[in-house]
Amino acid sequence: xxxxxxxxxxxxxxxxxxxxxxxxxxxxxxxxxxxxxxxxxxxxxxxxxxxxxxxxxxxxxxxxxxxxxxxxxxxxxxxxxxxxxxxxxxxxxxxxxxxxxxxxxxxxxxxxxxxxxxxxxxxxxxxxxxxxxxxxxxxxxxxxxxxxxxxxxxxxxxxxxxxxxxxxxxxxxxxxxxxxxxxxxxxxxxxxxxxxxxxxxxxxxxxxxxxxxxxxxxxxxxxxxxxxxxxxxxxxxxxxxxxxxxxxxxxxxxxxxxxxxxxxxxxxxxxxxxxxxxxxxxxxxxxxxxxxxxxx
Ligand SMILES: *[C@@H]1O[C@H](CO)[C@@H](O)[C@H](O)[C@H]1NC(C)=O
Ligand SMILES: *[C@@H]1O[C@H](CO)[C@@H](O)[C@H](O)[C@H]1NC(C)=O
Ligand SMILES: *[C@@H]1O[C@H](CO)[C@@H](O)[C@H](O)[C@H]1NC(C)=O
Ligand SMILES: *[C@@H]1O[C@H](CO)[C@@H](O)[C@H](O)[C@H]1NC(C)=O
Ligand SMILES: *[C@@H]1O[C@H](CO)[C@@H](O)[C@H](O)[C@H]1NC(C)=O
Ligand SMILES: *[C@@H]1O[C@H](CO)[C@@H](O)[C@H](O)[C@H]1NC(C)=O
Ligand SMILES: *[C@@H]1O[C@H](CO)[C@@H](O)[C@H](O)[C@H]1NC(C)=O
Ligand SMILES: *[C@@H]1O[C@H](CO)[C@@H](O)[C@H](O)[C@H]1NC(C)=O
Ligand SMILES: *[C@@H]1O[C@H](CO)[C@@H](O)[C@H](O)[C@H]1NC(C)=O
Ligand SMILES: *[C@@H]1O[C@H](CO)[C@@H](O)[C@H](O)[C@H]1NC(C)=O
Numbered sequence: 001x002x003x004x005x006x007x008x009x010x011x012x013x014x015x016x017x018x019x020x021x022x023x024x025x026x027x028x029x030x031x032x033x034x035x036x037x038x039x040x041x042x043x044x045x046x047x048x049x050x051x052x053x054x055x056x057x058x059x060x061x062x063x064x065x066x067x068x069x070x071x072x073x074x075x076x077x078x079x080x081x082x083x084x085x086x087x088x089x090x091x092x093x094x095x096x097x098x099x100x101x102x103x104x105x106x107x108x109x110x111x112x113x114x115x116x117x118x119x120x121x122x123x124x125x126x127x128x129x130x131x132x133x134x135x136x137x138x139x140x141x142x143x144x145x146x147x148x149x150x151x152x153x154x155x156x157x158x159x160x161x162x163x164x165x166x167x168x169x170x171x172x173x174x175x176x177x178x179x180x181x182x183x184x185x186x187x188x189x190x191x192x193x194x195x196x197x198x199x200x201x202x203x204x205x206x207x208x209x210x211x212x213x214x215x216x217x218x219x220x221x222x223x224x225x226x227x228x229x230x231x232x233x234x235x236x237x238x239x240x241x242x243x244x245x246x247x248x249x250x251x252x253x254x255x256x257x258x259x260x261x262x263x264x265x266x267x268x269x270x271x272x273x274x275x276x277x278x279x280x281x282x283x284x285x286x287x288x289x290x291x292x293x294x295x296x
Contacts, residue, residue, distance in 0.1 A: 022097035134216035
C-alpha cells in the first residue's frame with residue numbers, strides 16, 4: 001500500500017510544468033570571448049565538482065569589472081550525487097536560457113544557481129519569485145489553507161531562528177481523509193535569520209495567493225525555497241533506492257543502515273497505525289484506490 005502510495009505520488013509530481021525555470025536580467029549583455037564570458041565559463045564548468053561535496057556554495061572569479069560571482073544551493077534532502085548532477089544541468093541551462101546576460105538565476109527540480117557581475121551574498125532578494133502549483137486540485141481548499149498557514153508559520157520560525165536547523169526545516173502530519181501533509185522550507189545560508197524569516201514570510205503570502213485550490217505548491221525565490229504536498233516528496237523511497245543504485249563503498253553501507261532504520265520505524269508506525277486505525281482501514285483502502293483510478 002505504501003508503494004502504491006509512492007507511485008501515485010510520483011505520477012502526481014509529473015503534473016508540474018517541468019523545470020528549469022530561469023530569470024534573466026536582459027539589460028547587460030556580455031559579448032563573445034569577452035573576459036566576462038571566459039570567467040563565466042570557468043566558474044560554470046567547476047561548480048558541479050564542488051556540488052559533489054557541498055550542497056550550498058559561493059565563489060567568484062576574475063577581477064572587476066569582469067568578475068563573476070556565483071552561488072548555488074541544492075535542496076538539503078538530496079544526495080551529493082544528485083546535487084552534483086543538478087548543478088551540472090543548471091550551469092548549462094542558465095547559459096542556454098539567458099545567453100549574454102551579466103546576471104541570471106535558474107531553478108531546477110533539486111537545486112538553484114545564480115551568477116552576477118556584482119556581489120549579492122547576504123542580501124535578501126524576493127523579486128521575481130516564481131510560484132508553481134500541483135495541477136491536481138483539492139476538494140477542501142479551506143482545510144488545506146488552514147493547515148498551510150498554521151504549519152508553515154511555525155516551520156519558518158524554526159528554520160530562521162533555530163541555529164541547529166541551519167535554515168532548513170521540514171514537517172509532516174495528518175491531514176483530512178487519511179491524507180498527510182508534508183512541508184519543507186529552506187533559506188540561502190548567507191542570509192541573516194531575520195532575512196530568512198522575511199523571505200519565507202513572503203513565500204507563504206505567495207502560496208496563499210497563487211495556489212489555494214491546488215494539492216501542492218512551491219515557491220522558487222532567489223533567497224529561499226518553500227514547498228508543500230500531500231505526499232512525501234522529501235526522503236521518499238525512490239530517492240533512497242536511486243542512491244543505493246549509484247552509491248559506492250561506505251556510502252551504500254550508510255544507506256543500508258539508513259534504510260533499515262527507516263524500515264523498522266515504518267514497521268513500528270504500521271503496527272501502531274493498524275492498531276489505532278483498524279476501524280478506519282476499509283474506508284482508507286477505498287480512498288487509495290479511488291485516487292489511483294482518477295489518475296488513469
Ligand atoms: C527577459 O526577456 C525574456 C524573453 O524576451 C522575457 O520573457 C523576460 O520577462 C525578460 N526579463 C526581464 C527581467 O525583463
Ligand atoms: C542583448 O542581446 C540580445 C540577444 O542577442 C538582444 O536582443 C538585446 O537587444 C541585447 N541587449 C542589450 C542591452 O544589448
Ligand atoms: C554590472 O553590469 C551592469 C550592466 O552592464 C552595470 O550597470 C554595473 O555597473 C555592473 N556592476 C559592476 C559591479 O561591475
Ligand atoms: C571548488 O571547485 C574548484 C574546481 O574544481 C576547486 O579548485 C575548489 O577548491 C573547490 N572549492 C571548494 C571549497 O571545494
Ligand atoms: C482547479 O481549480 C482552478 C480554480 O478553481 C480552476 O481554474 C482549474 O481549472 C481547476 N483545475 C482542474 C484540473 O480541475
Ligand atoms: C495565518 O495565520 C496568521 C497567524 O498565525 C494570521 O494572522 C493570518 O491571518 C492567517 N492567514 C490566513 C490566510 O489564514
Ligand atoms: C562563501 O564560501 C566560502 C567558502 O568558499 C565560505 O567560507 C563562506 O562562508 C561563504 N560565504 C557566505 C556568505 O556564504
Ligand atoms: C509575492 O509576495 C510579495 C509580497 O507580498 C509580492 O510583492 C510579490 O508580487 C509576490 N509574488 C508572486 C509571484 O506572487
Ligand atoms: C529526512 O532525512 C534527514 C536526514 O537523513 C532526517 O534528518 C529527517 O528527519 C528525515 N525526514 C523525514 C521526514 O524522514
Ligand atoms: C530500485 O531501482 C532499480 C532501478 O532503478 C529497480 O530495478 C529496482 O527494482 C528498484 N528496487 C526497489 C526496491 O524498488
